[in-house]
Amino acid sequence: MIKRWLQAAADVVMPRVCSACQHELGADEQWLCRRCLAQLPLTHLDEQPFNAMEQLFAGKTPVERATAYFYYDKASPYAGILHDIKYRDMPRLGRWLAERAMRQMPAFAADVDAVVPVPLHSDKLISRGYNQSLYIAQGIARATGAKVVQALKAVRPHSTQTHLSAHERWHNIQHVYALAPGMERRLAGKHLLLVDDVVTTGSTLEVCARWLNTIPAVTVSLFTLAMARQ
Ligand SMILES: [Zn+2]
Numbered sequence: 001m002i003k004r005w006l007q008a009a010a011d012v013v014m015p016r017v018c019s020a021c022q023h024e025l026g027a028d029e030q031w032l033c034r035r036c037l038a039q040l041p042l043t044h045l046d047e048q049p050f051n052a053m054e055q056l057f058a059g060k061t062p063v064e065r066a067t068a069y070f071y072y073d074k075a076s077p078y079a080g081i082l083h084d085i086k087y088r089d090m091p092r093l094g095r096w097l098a099e100r101a102m103r104q105m106p107a108f109a110a111d112v113d114a115v116v117p118v119p120l121h122s123d124k125l126i127s128r129g130y131n132q133s134l135y136i137a138q139g140i141a142r143a144t145g146a147k148v149v150q151a152l153k154a155v156r157p158h159s160t161q162t163h164l165s166a167h168e169r170w171h172n173i174q175h176v177y178a179l180a181p182g183m184e185r186r187l188a189g190k191h192l193l194l195v196d197d198v199v200t201t202g203s204t205l206e207v208c209a210r211w212l213n214t215i216p217a218v219t220v221s222l223f224t225l226a227m228a229r230q
Pocket residue numbers: 018019020021022023032033034035036037
């Protein structure tokens with residue numbers, strides 16, 4: 001009751017808005033309004049064998065299963081969610097959505113031992129203040145009880161690379177990540193869920209999954225909040 005009253009008072013001072021439609025939220029709504037939440041374009045990829053996301057990695061590196069929570073394209077109001085999570089200091093929105101996603105598809109990560117976020121280089125971590133993928137991993141951990149393990153590190157800054165060809169980009173990204181010390185032993189034989197905010201070409205996830213697949217007898221699955229619609 002007091003919490004609700006405080007929220008209502010805070011909303012008068014600085015109204016919270018829906019990350020998708022930008023309309024003011026009611027006291028009982030958080031992050032997204034009821035309407036945008038109901039219309040979130042869910043992928044349901046977890047229900048499809050050899051789905052479109054799993055196909056991105058076929059013949060590249062072993063992936064047990066892969067899913068994204070919702071579809072995303074730049075013109076959609078739902079792009080606002082990813083923008084808020086990544087650039088507008090709202091990583092807790094990512095944690096909240098990831099927890100919600102996992103509660104809606106409990107079978108997907110039921111046998112996962114550890115949730116591994118795609119890492120952010122320390123330069124970026126300082127300028128942004130947080131790694132949104134770590135928050136997404138925490139949301140999954142809340143729903144599944146699996147541990148968050150920061151098994152990967154970003155050893156080089158990841159430039160935006162918009163001026164590079166797909167091949168050059170791929171070549172550049174190879175050496176951005178590495179396995180954190182001691183992980184071969186700690187995670188041997190485990191089922192790992194590698195998580196990120198968005199999947200587009202899949203090259204970041206592929207490089208990270210390749211590193212995880214160097215751990216003995218490991219199984220790697222993938223989850224992202226959003227998948228870019230072609
Ligand atoms: Zn809305």
